[in-house]
Amino acid sequence: MTKATTYGAGVATLIALSMGLALTTAARADYPEKPVTMVVPYSAGGSTETLARVFSKALGDELGQPVIVKTRPGGGGAVGSTELAAAEADGYTIMLSGSDPLTWTPLTLSVEYAFDSFTFVSQISEYQQAIIVRADSPDQTFDDLLARSKANPGLTYADQNAMSRAFIEYIGNEEGIDWTGVPTAGGGEMVPLLLAGKIDFAWSGGIHSRYGDQMRVLASMNADRLAASPDAPSVSEKYGIAMPGHMLITGPKGLPDDIVAKLSAAVQAATKNEEYLGLLEGKLLFPSKYRGSAELTVDMETTYANLKKIVEATQ
Amino acid sequence: MDILSQLLVGFHAALTPVNILFIAFGISLGIVIGVIPGLGSVTAIAVLIPLTFYMSPVVAIAFLVGVNKGGTSGGAVPSILLNTPGTPEAAASAFDGYPMSRKGQSGKAMKYALYSSVAGDTLSDMLLILLAAPFAALALQFGPLELTAVFFFAFALLAGLTSDSVIKGLLAIFVGVFLSTIGLDPIDSSPRMVFGRVELFDGLPLIAVAIGGLALSSVMFQMTELWRHGDTHRRHDTLAADRAQNRLRPAEFFDHWRTIVRSAAIGSGVGMLPGLGVTLAAFLSYGAARRASKNPESFGKGNPEGIIATEAANSAVVGSNLIPTIAIGIPGNIAAALLIGAFMIHGIVPGPFMLTMHGDVIYALVASMLIANVVHLVIGRAGIGIWSWVARAPRSAVLPPVIVMGIAGVYLPNQSLFEIGIMLAFAVLGVLMRYTGFSIVCLVIGFLLGSMLEGSLRKALLLHRGDFSAILSSPISMIFFAIGLFVLIRAFRKS
């Protein structure tokens, strides 16, 4: 080739390269350019999935692109989490879920992902986890339950997953009480057992709020007391443990910062949406609780560290 | 206000053109979805919920309930015409529906299916209206111990359905039960034979197993027969003969009132108890009908009672699974769980306060359900005309597309290629079993019942701390254990 053509080829390549660079950064600046998929790792019909449908509309309006809910149930959230961890970190696949598939599951089951396979984008709410009893139970406070359990060994309770079971077992160990846990596959299975008086108390992930006076909250399993039951102590006050209750949006590991920022901003704006708040706070009685990525990530890391202790103590 | 006047108000609210239009649309959509193997009411409802955002609560839920009704009855169409159930709960309709179809009575069989569906549905809707509260209270009494007794009874009843070779039938059932143990242990969540695959944590997927084993294997089997022997089905020549053979007068239908009522009762009962499911209701009803019949050997050869039993029961579940939903906010099965989600989106929180806070909506809904049954009859009847016409197409043209539709249908709910793989595997297994004289239906039943029985048995042990005398304090469990034992002994005596 002549010098001129080599030179020309070089310039052309340079131009092409810089255009390419400009286009990619322009593409990222224009995120999102196509619909975003929001994975929900639970079955359709549950509170989270229902909420996700409403939230996805609000989020879609903020982002300017539709957000499509994709239910991927299985393994208590593990199947959906596996899929998220394997997805491209381009912001077009995110997940709305609780935090236990991301923290508890990798600690206790052999799955293809780990706690650090994810980028925590935002928290939007908190499951109102509690220990509950029927309204006509003799226990008015958590201490009543403890005292009665010590006096009458063999009380039964219902848990809804391995994590809730482990936490209650931990408490039992601390207090020297031997409760018998009956596993249930979710709130829908727990409620009839409790209402019919077949079990003495139960763990609830928030479904108790629909039963008003028929159920009584004895203790909050979250780090703080529940807003709707301020008189019930939180287990963190008594035992220094807390069950992670975040409802959060997650992306795969390595999600670029600017996309995280854009997403978080959109999520924050979406949490102010009236229809969403009407369902969340008005009907499900969950609090709206937004936290950005940095704060959330620190919290998740602390949670994970604490969960490790529980796992070691009970598994 | 008493029930009647509230109901009248409900009818007033429900008899609007928009409402009826959407009910009709929902039922039609549901039927089409039910016809496609792999797709069922559950997927349909899950997908259509967001579409109902902009509708009023009554219309939205009436629409979804319509889809549920259509979906449950649509599955019988391919069952009857092609021996390929569109939904697992319609599988037993094929046993007698297909032979009837072979005799040129496909229209009649489909009419039996439709009328039974509507009848069963209506009966359970009435139950919902009149007896929701007391029945919900009764349903609450069914804890793990009682459910174990029910499953034991179901097992005994269905084990008695094995074909003449009892050993092979039992083998099929027990292999099915074994397969149901794959997954995370229901009590302590430890993995059981999952081989590290996260998709197996919840066990083998039921739809994939059922549709693969029952529907796809039938398609494969038939295609092989076509390849070997060509189409041996006679096409009936004269339209007149077709018409006469396919007529079903109401009188003839209602002749079977005992079976209709019994099946509706079984369906309603099963539907009311959370967690049991439509498929179990259908098979139990079939089993009970065969047992109660004066000539049980005629079942499986074209006895319409087989169709009646299956379709009345599976449709009865639709109405009755709203009983626990409305009374205590707990879904009777997956479809009801979805409807709960729909309720929530439309601002109605399921639970004990539903009736007091949203009574008008609930009564309008109930009225809509009754209206929907009429609409169902009309649309279904028209549909039969269409399906009969389609049935004239040669099987060689219809069957291969069914495979592809089945694949798409199973993929749609969870978008899992793993489930497709399972479906294909069970299809091949089904073919092998057909050739070697084992009943794939028994395997599916064993699979269905196995995990439920083990789960409730172990929970009952935990709940009562291993104390077997708890059985004595539960009249319900004593009754079911006793009936189950009785059925088993009778079956043993017979063979």
Add this chain to the structure above:
Amino acid sequence: MGETPEQDDGSDTAPVIDLASGLLLAGLAGLALVWIIPANIDADAGDYDVSPIFMPNLIAWVVLALGLALAGSAAKRARTGWQPASRTILFDTAGWAVASTLAYLALVHIGFQVTAPIIIAAGLWFAGQRSLILIAVLAIGLPLAIRTGAWQIFQVALP
């Protein structure tokens, strides 16, 4: 259940097949008992519970027993007359197994768009259809319709 000509009621099967089935099932059950189950299931039991390994073990034993019983009764029948069994069973099943495996792999690696038309066309041909027009219409039209329906109605992208 169901005695259409397509469905064997189980008691007319050639003895050799029953013998083979019985032995095969018993063998698989035995394999499960000594290897698969212990290797893959925890044996710890909680209080008042049976261990996770209880049910699978129990079932495997039952299958083992029934399988041997089947083989035994088949052997007895065989004494009274040794009916040759048709080899086609193996061929047919193997054939479908191969076809299914290929279809699955194709779905995974190539996707629905290409695999579905092939399945339809091959299936139609196999079942005896010879009208090229029909084959073309169905093989191209149906997957297209399914794809459109899946996306528009269900918002699902087929693989």
